[in-house]
Amino acid sequence: MARTYLDFERPIAELDKQVEELLTSESESAPAVAELRQKSENQLKALYNSIGPWEKTQVARHPARPHYSDFVEALVSDYTPLSGDRKFGDDHALLGGLGKIRGQSVVVMGHEKGTDTETRLKHNFGMANPEGYRKAVRLMDLAERFSIPVVSFVDTAGAFPGRGAEERGQAEAIARSIDRGLSLRVPFVSVITGEGGSGGAVAIATADSVMMLEHSIYSVISPEGCASILWRDGARAQDAAKAMKITAQDLKKLGVIDQIIKEPVGGAHRDTHVAVKTVGAAIVKNLKDLSALSPDELIKRRRDKFLNIGRALIE
Structure with a gap:
């Protein structure tokens, strides 16, 4: 290839x-x-x-970067996909199911972008509809019911902004998914593997431990969108990327994320096997560390963590 x-x-x-x-x-x-x-x-x-923020943005969007299906195939054994939100339908941009990571039962979910034209259209380029986020809530409910940790893989430009999505309550679905993550009484680990775009990313990333691959990005809006709003010029996306502090390195300093996962030289797309293996090791370590905490401790620690992000930025 x-x-x-x-x-x-x-x-x-x-x-x-x-x-x-x-x-x-x-x-x-x-x-x-x-x-x-x-x-x-x-x-x-x-x-x-x-490389700077704009180059990292390009790397984060590389088509050969490992996707949800790659992580599941390599890391999750006995994987059983679960479909539907029990309200409207099944969303193919946000997938999830049950499985085991090194013998530890987990509920796993994440955005899937697809690898070619056919699969990208099927998965809507990783942009989930409300039913995707309601499916995420259903999976988190299931995890809590059976005391199983949750692992999420974030890689989306954002939630789908179409008319149908808005009519079916996109904002409400995202808000409920965020709230459910904050109230989970089981360990919750999230990895931003490519793009972490807006509420569509945060919806499944209100975790005890939020990690980012070295060349991934995480932001409230895309650099192009930010440039269009601030300067009415999408061509200034490079300036926006630098100003928004969207890289893993900047976000670690700001306390928005907890850990940076090193990538192979040249990015995760150059050696997906090594990249996926490194992510797996980080997930296992974090789940082990979190297993010592009680449900009440998890909730308090998680809520304090996200509230302190805002306080730290204001100060």
Whole structure:
């Protein structure tokens, strides 16, 4: 499968192209190939050590980045998908079910963007309707009833803003999902794996431990949307990305998230196996740490944590 390079990765693309040309030529030179590969690796590492918020936004949106289905397939055994909100229908942008992570029973849910045109349309590009968030509430109710921890994977540009979604109570569904996360009497761990966009992300991220992959983003609005509102110019998205403090590194300093999960050099899309494995290890550790807390302690700690975010920013 051909690799998709981002705009700022063009120097790397040129080096990799030279390697491919050498490998397919009759005059292939092993030392030359090895030298070019090493040069490409060194430049990739240097490049990703210095990328800014806008470049991270591009990485977070990379089509080959691991999605919910990838995490479930690699980390969750005995997975049983659960469908529907018992009110309207089933939403394919927000999936969930029951399974086990290293022997620990969990309720798992998350946004699914899809991997090609057909699946992206099926999953609505990861933008959930109200029934998706009502399904999330149903899953959290189930987890509490049977004392099972909840794990969520966040990757959405935001909740679907269509007319039908608004008519069916999008804002109310998101608010109830946020409230249900805050009131859960079981451990709740959330991982922002790509885009964490607006209320559509927060709806399943009011967790005891909120983690972000190193090159993911988390914001109240997209950089393009912010630029259109502030400057009436969507082309200034790069300026907006910098001003909004949307990177994992900025959000960790602000106390909005709890942990940054390191990605393979060049982003999670370059080695999804390693990225998924690292995420799995972080989830297991956090669930183990949270298992020592009582339900009342979990609720108090979680509520205090989210209230303190606002206080810290004001101060």
